[in-house]
Amino acid sequence: MTASWPRRPLAGPFVPDELGHAGSEHLDPSYVAGYDTKQKYDPAPDVAALQGRGLDGRSTIIDMGCGTGVFTLAIAPHCRRVIAVDVSKPMLDRLSTAAKESEIDNIECVRAGFLTYEHEGDPVDYVFSRNALHQLPDFWKTLALTRLASMMATGALLWLHDLVYAFEPTEVERVLEGWFGEAVVDPTNGYTADDLATHVRTEFSTFTWLLEPMLGHAGFHVLDTEVDRRRTYVRYACVRL
Numbered sequence: 001m002t003a004s005w006p007r008r009p010l011a012g013p014f015v016p017d018e019l020g021h022a023g024s025e026h027l028d029p030s031y032v033a034g035y036d037t038k039q040k041y042d043p044a045p046d047v048a049a050l051q052g053r054g055l056d057g058r059s060t061i062i063d064m065g066c067g068t069g070v071f072t073l074a075i076a077p078h079c080r081r082v083i084a085v086d087v088s089k090p091m092l093d094r095l096s097t098a099a100k101e102s103e104i105d106n107i108e109c110v111r112a113g114f115l116t117y118e119h120e121g122d123p124v125d126y127v128f129s130r131n132a133l134h135q136l137p138d139f140w141k142t143l144a145l146t147r148l149a150s151m152m153a154t155g156a157l158l159w160l161h162d163l164v165y166a167f168e169p170t171e172v173e174r175v176l177e178g179w180f181g182e183a184v185v186d187p188t189n190g191y192t193a194d195d196l197a198t199h200v201r202t203e204f205s206t207f208t209w210l211l212e213p214m215l216g217h218a219g220f221h222v223l224d225t226e227v228d229r230r231r232t233y234v235r236y237a238c239v240r241l
């Protein structure tokens with residue numbers, strides 16, 4: 001499939017209601033209020049990495065599945081245009097409020113998702129997405145990645161973080177036991193073993209060796225990857241061919 005595939009939302013009776021499938025917790029304002037404390041995400045290394053890969057005041061970037069916008073808010077002062085896309089209204093409301101309070105005026109918040117975001121304007125230079133693609137089953141991940149490629153300029157960079165399984169099926173119990181064993185106990189302060197087990201049971205994280213061909217098929221070349229030592233989080237840098 002080519003990267004010139006339509007930017008318009010997918011249409012047809014086969015398309016799921018994306019806005020209704022954010023993951024129920026992401027639609028819950030009280031969960032969203034505590035989200036940043038639970039996540040403990042520091043965007044500084046990602047901002048520095050993208051600057052190291054050419055991002056500057058002329059650049060445009062989509063943050064797909066932006067959540068409360070911790071990355072969006074951190075990258076905005078360093079680029080021209082940030083499009084923050086998420087299916088969850090409570091997440092976007094929080095980001096809009098923070099952007100107003102910080103007097104940042106180059107962020108556009110869009111309520112949509114991987115399958116429904118309709119890009120307007122020139123193709124973007126960067127797409128960032130952290131811990132959101134696993135919301136979609138693999139068939140839909142492939143469509144999502146192909147849609148993202150269609151919104152990106154040739155040579156643009158996809159910076160993708162997600163919970164992705166970097167192990168063989170036969171290792172599953174050992175690797176997951178190690179991951180759960182390092183989880184926090186207090187759910188307000190991070191992800192508990194129960195949270196992580198729920199993720200594995202109910203969400204759509206996939207194996208690295210399945211995701212990587214999807215990236216290739218969607219029109220990306222994987223430049224480099226970083227696999228977390230627990231082998232359950234991976235960061236991909238991909239160029240749009």
Ligand SMILES: C[S@@+](CC[C@H](N)C(=O)[O-])C[C@H]1O[C@@H](n2cnc3c(N)ncnc32)[C@H](O)[C@@H]1O
Pocket residue numbers: 018021022023026039041064065066067068069070085086087088091112113114115129130131132135136
């Ligand atoms: C675990 S949060 C990650 C948020 C943020 N990127 C971060 O790093 O903290 C997952 C986000 O993906 C959003 N999401 C769920 N399904 C989505 C979809 N189909 N398209 C785009 N975003 C989606 C959720 O609403 C939620 O804000």
